[in-house]
Amino acid sequence: MIEFILRRLFQGALVVLGVTATVFVVTRLAGDPVALMLPLSATAEQRAAFSAQIGLDQPIWIQFARYAQDVVTLDFGDSLWQRRPAMEVVLERLPNTALLVATGLGGAVLLSIPMGAVAALRPGGLVDRLTTSLSLLGLAMPQFWLGLMAIMVFSVMLKWLPTSGFGTPAHLVLPAITLALTPLARFTMMVRAAMIDELNKQYVQTARAKGLTLRRILRVHTLRNILVPFLSISGWELITALSGYTVVVETVFGWPGLGLTAVQAIQRGDLFLVQAIVFSIAFMIVVIGILMDVISKLIDPRIELN
Amino acid sequence: MTETLLEIDDLHVAFDTRAGVVQAVRGVSLTVGRGETLGLVGESGSGKSVTAQAMMGLIDVPGRISGGTVRWCGTPLVGEGVRRAPRNIWGREITMIFQNPMTSLNPLMTIGAQLQEAVRLHLGLRGAAARTRAADLLNAVGISGAARRLDQYPHEFSGGMRQRVMIAMAIASEPRLLIADEPTTALDVTIQAQILELLAELQSQLGLSIILITHDLGIVAGLCHRVAVMYAGQIVETGAVDTMFEQPAHPYTQGLIRSTPLLDACDDRLVAIDGTPPGLLIPPAGCAFQPRCPVATAPCGVPQVLTPTGTGAVACCRAGIDAWKVGAA
Numbered sequence: 001m002i003e004f005i006l007r008r009l010f011q012g013a014l015v016v017l018g019v020t021a022t023v024f025v026v027t028r029l030a031g032d033p034v035a036l037m038l039p040l041s042a043t044a045e046q047r048a049a050f051s052a053q054i055g056l057d058q059p060i061w062i063q064f065a066r067y068a069q070d071v072v073t074l075d076f077g078d079s080l081w082q083r084r085p086a087m088e089v090v091l092e093r094l095p096n097t098a099l100l101v102a103t104g105l106g107g108a109v110l111l112s113i114p115m116g117a118v119a120a121l122r123p124g125g126l127v128d129r130l131t132t133s134l135s136l137l138g139l140a141m142p143q144f145w146l147g148l149m150a151i152m153v154f155s156v157m158l159k160w161l162p163t164s165g166f167g168t169p170a171h172l173v174l175p176a177i178t179l180a181l182t183p184l185a186r187f188t189m190m191v192r193a194a195m196i197d198e199l200n201k202q203y204v205q206t207a208r209a210k211g212l213t214l215r216r217i218l219r220v221h222t223l224r225n226i227l228v229p230f231l232s233i234s235g236w237e238l239i240t241a242l243s244g245y246t247v248v249v250e251t252v253f254g255w256p257g258l259g260l261t262a263v264q265a266i267q268r269g270d271l272f273l274v275q276a277i278v279f280s281i282a283f284m285i286v287v288i289g290i291l292m293d294v295i296s297k298l299i300d301p302r303i304e305l306n
Numbered sequence: 307m308t309e310t311l312l313e314i315d316d317l318h319v320a321f322d323t324r325a326g327v328v329q330a331v332r333g334v335s336l337t338v339g340r341g342e343t344l345g346l347v348g349e350s351g352s353g354k355s356v357t358a359q360a361m362m363g364l365i366d367v368p369g370r371i372s373g374g375t376v377r378w379c380g381t382p383l384v385g386e387g388v389r390r391a392p393r394n395i396w397g398r399e400i401t402m403i404f405q406n407p408m409t410s411l412n413p414l415m416t417i418g419a420q421l422q423e424a425v426r427l428h429l430g431l432r433g434a435a436a437r438t439r440a441a442d443l444l445n446a447v448g449i450s451g452a453a454r455r456l457d458q459y460p461h462e463f464s465g466g467m468r469q470r471v472m473i474a475m476a477i478a479s480e481p482r483l484l485i486a487d488e489p490t491t492a493l494d495v496t497i498q499a500q501i502l503e504l505l506a507e508l509q510s511q512l513g514l515s516i517i518l519i520t521h522d523l524g525i526v527a528g529l530c531h532r533v534a535v536m537y538a539g540q541i542v543e544t545g546a547v548d549t550m551f552e553q554p555a556h557p558y559t560q561g562l563i564r565s566t567p568l569l570d571a572c573d574d575r576l577v578a579i580d581g582t583p584p585g586l587l588i589p590p591a592g593c594a595f596q597p598r599c600p601v602a603t604a605p606c607g608v609p610q611v612l613t614p615t616g617t618g619a620v621a622c623c624r625a626g627i628d629a630w631k632v633g634a635a
Binding site for chain 2: 301
């Protein structure tokens, strides 16, 4: 186990390094950073001075060596937009994103298990058809549209909730629901399908022949057995949420998290902040992947960690 | 006869399929007495497993009990008028083991957890007491190192060992009847013998009644007191084991016995009963075996009723004729 985690951490470090190298190359190929970051009115002297200040006058391999050195010490330089260390900005915004993702995905997990399980009890029944249709609807609605509709209905028309911003629990409701709907739909479909599969297995007959109630069979036997596939799909949703959903949802609702900050940093040509954000997300994805593998092994002893 | 425990009366089980209603069990009546071993014999699709599932209340959509009743010591369990089966009979008084021990246990729960589940539910034991009882049960079915084995998972057990665990689970509640649905079909021959020996041993120790479902006549001869032969969802012959092997009355039973390979007759070709059983979407009106029967005559077109003979009963109007002797007809 320990050996596995160490090996995965090493592999993960390579992945993070690969991602940072890619970001480095892309941000320097995508255009002249100096032109992006300085106003149009800057003089040639100002440009040269700025270029020297951030080290862009050096040959590319020296730039990369310095960059790699900075990455290792988690120093991504100062954000040009905020005029303070980029990592500081990331660490300040990260908890907001974590709160949004935890609320949204947590809610989706908690709701999808009973919904999928009930649907699976009678495949083709009324509850099942309703759940499946709603799930398809949930999957079909893009989040940017859903978010705007939610603002229109609940904030503008009904005036129940604030349109956007951050601070009170009420501000969290709409973004969390918007973020949760797609994962909720996918989770529910997955739980339903896996439950139907599981309920048809022989060990369920054994459990019934033992005299166990259906409720206990669901709770103790089948639920545990769908946990491994459920875990992998929720890990995947978590990664998607961190690296995609939050960008859209935070932008729509003005939620000051990492996703919104990424959009703003890109718009402002804030090279160093973009690098810090991409590095942090890549790091989180690697850690989530390792955690999922370890938890799967704890649930299913047949899984070989190799 | 000894006290009757289980009584099945004119049981019908149907499955609603896309193609129509399949009548898997068509009027089966059986009784099992205390301490008795009943063999339920028949080929695949003859309805023996479905009968067993009906006895345990395990028939699920698309299947349904379409007629008849199953009674336990006089209390109806399934059938007309039974909304909810009385608790504490299935799983406690009647338990069941299945054909494939490889898939019969939950792969993600330890053997101990699965055993203790039954112990807790039926004996009301908790904690250390439940664990001790679970270890005793493993010992009783011949698994050594029980304390260590309790914390292992099914994949760490061989097929024969898993079937022993299944048996341990099935006797956890000190039941009076054990239904064994082809308990050795998925196992090697040597393991088969061990499992059957274990069942016989437990029966004499615990005074258990057993319904043994199988298609292996050798097993029946070794373990059972009485046999019921099923064909196309009906019982075609019942009787004491000895009589039935010596003087089978029904042409189908005769055919089954004749087609059993014998070690001392290895130079002969294995004989078979030509043809296949009828489909049960539209079951035949008369004798279901008629198309394959060498001695069938015109009266075989009418429904056959189980008629008592000396030691059992047979449903055949040509019963008693040595059907497979050349020129018997």
